[in-house]
Amino acid sequence: MARENEESCVSWKKQADDIKKDFEFKEILGTGAFSEVVMAEERATGRTFAIKCIPKKALKGKESSIENEIAVLRRIKHENIVALEDIYESSNHLYLVMQLVSGGELFDRIVEKGFYTEKDASTLIRQVLDAVQYLHKMSIVHRDLKPENLLYFSPAKESKIMISDFGLSKMEGTGDVMSTACGTPGYVAPEVLAQKPYSKAVDCWSIGVISYILLCGYPPFYDENDSRLFEQILKAEYEFDSPYWDDISDSGTFLSPTPPPPLLSLSLSLSRRIAGDTALNKNIHESVSAQIRKNFAKSKWRQAFNATAVVRHMRRLHLGSSQEGSSLNTPSSPAPSNPLPELTSRKD
Numbered sequence: 001m002a003r004e005n006e007e008s009c010v011s012w013k014k015q016a017d018d019i020k021k022d023f024e025f026k027e028i029l030g031t032g033a034f035s036e037v038v039m040a041e042e043r044a045t046g047r048t049f050a051i052k053c054i055p056k057k058a059l060k061g062k063e064s065s066i067e068n069e070i071a072v073l074r075r076i077k078h079e080n081i082v083a084l085e086d087i088y089e090s091s092n093h094l095y096l097v098m099q100l101v102s103g104g105e106l107f108d109r110i111v112e113k114g115f116y117t118e119k120d121a122s123t124l125i126r127q128v129l130d131a132v133q134y135l136h137k138m139s140i141v142h143r144d145l146k147p148e149n150l151l152y153f154s155p156a157k158e159s160k161i162m163i164s165d166f167g168l169s170k171m172e173g174t175g176d177v178m179s180t181a182c183g184t185p186g187y188v189a190p191e192v193l194a195q196k197p198y199s200k201a202v203d204c205w206s207i208g209v210i211s212y213i214l215l216c217g218y219p220p221f222y223d224e225n226d227s228r229l230f231e232q233i234l235k236a237e238y239e240f241d242s243p244y245w246d247d248i249s250d251s252g253t254f255l256s257p258t259p260p261p262p263l264l265s266l267s268l269s270l271s272r273r274i275a276g277d278t279a280l281n282k283n284i285h286e287s288v289s290a291q292i293r294k295n296f297a298k299s300k301w302r303q304a305f306n307a308t309a310v311v312r313h314m315r316r317l318h319l320g321s322s323q324e325g326s327s328l329n330t331p332s333s334p335a336p337s338n339p340l341p342e343l344t345s346r347k348d
Contacts, residue, residue, distance in 0.1 A: 013089040022088075023051065023097075034058040039100065049085060052096040059094065065167070066094065072140055072169045080131035082151070082164040103152025103159045107292050110214075116285035118248055121214040124150075127161045128207060136200045141178065144168040145206035146187045147213065147296075172200070185226065186219055190234045215284075216244040217291025244287060249280045 016022065023040040026048075030037045035054040042049065059066055073084035073096075086097035103109065106124070110116055128150065135142060144165065152159045168182045178199070181192055189205035191198045212220045220238035223229040232238070240248075 013087045013094075016088045016090055016095075019051075019088050019090065019093075019095050023049070025051075034062070037098075040097075048100050050098045050100045052098060054094045054096070056092055056094060068171070069166050069169065070096070072166050072171060075138055075140065075171075076135070076166075078131050078134045080127050080160055080162055081135075082162050101151045101153050101162050101164070103154045103156070106147045106150040106152070106161065107296055109152055110285075111289045111292055113285055113289070115283050116288060117279070117281045117283060118215060119279040119281050121211070122279040124161055124214060125207065125211050128163065128210070131163050132203050132207065136203070139172040141170045141172060141200040142166065142168070142203050142206075143170055143178075144183055144187075145203055145210065146184050147210055150210070185229065186221060188233070190236065193230050193234055212238070213292075215248050215288070216241075217288040218244070218295045222295070244291065247280065247282050247284055247287075 022044070023042055026039045026041060028036060028038050029050055035052050035058070037050055037052050040049055040051045041047070054066065070084070070087065077083065082101055083099040084096060085099060088095040088097065113120075128145075132142065132145070142163065144167070145163070149163060149165045151162045151164055153162050170178055170180075172178070178197065181195065183189075183192055183202070183206075187206045187209050189198065189202040192202060209220060221229060221232045223232060
């Protein structure tokens with residue numbers, strides 16, 4: 001598969017000694033560990049794109065990962081998924097020309113709203129589910145669904161939501177299971193933590209966690225001690241606390257308060273329960289936005305959202321009853337004798 005991806009990428013790349021002959025770089029949108037994203041205007045058409053600029057020296061040893069990401073993105077065409085428009089290559093860089101989305105991150109928009117309801121949350125999740133259902137029909141598993149990867153297409157009030165960042169995605173082969181431990185703490189499914197073979201159901205688990213947060217503003221699983229956090233996830237220990245869930249309909253609590261059997265992924269579908277038919281239209285903005293500010297402004301959560309931080313720190317954590325579990329903020333913690341699997345960007 002890797003060889004096929006490589007040949008496909010080579011045949012589709014446009015050679016360009018100077019990409020700025022075709023695009024005018026406007027501003028930097030973001031900087032990652034191995035790349036920089038800039039807003040750029042195509043000189044021939046005046047269209048604006050987001051270009052991911054990746055130095056080739058940063059790709060050494062990671063070629064298969066970027067080839068996989070490109071192969072996945074080239075197969076995707078959905079209104080709620082950020083599209084890959086083109087690929088350029090120079091002697092020193094690889095450039096991924098992406099659809100520009102300008103509406104901001106999910107949580108930022110919710111906090112900025114003056115009015116937010118369970119029905120609004122239902123509309124968001126319905127769009128995410130539709131996109132993920134499409135991915136799964138294409139035999140693609142995202143494997144890193146989280147609020148930071150959900151972006152609004154535009155600043156418009158009724159803007160659609162877009163799924164981004166396919167760096168950890170996987171195209172399923174003839175089998176239905178995967179084994180590489182990857183994802184983001186807080187959103188990763190229990191079977192991944194347990195080092196069990198897993199399927200595309202891990203995306204459904206992540207959507208369940210996101211849905212929970214959208215309705216109350218805080219995560220279902222959280223502990224300052226990371227070992228205890230993962231124990232909660234493995235046991236599916238979460239609550240619908242009063243008063244935060246008092247104004248949510250019964251259909252909104254589709255995450256059953258009775259813990260499911262260990263390692264059983266949450267299964268969601270485009271059903272009436274989350275289609276918005278019974279979702280309440282009561283304004284819950286004050287409560288939800290206050291909890292989002294409180295829980296997701298913490299540097300710990302900001303780092304947890306970063307896949308690079310996961311790769312660097314997760315190998316140091318372990319499951320069990322130890323009270324010495326390390327934090328994502330403490331990379332100098334000693335490695336445990338029974339370590340968790342590394343959550344990695346390496347593909348199966």
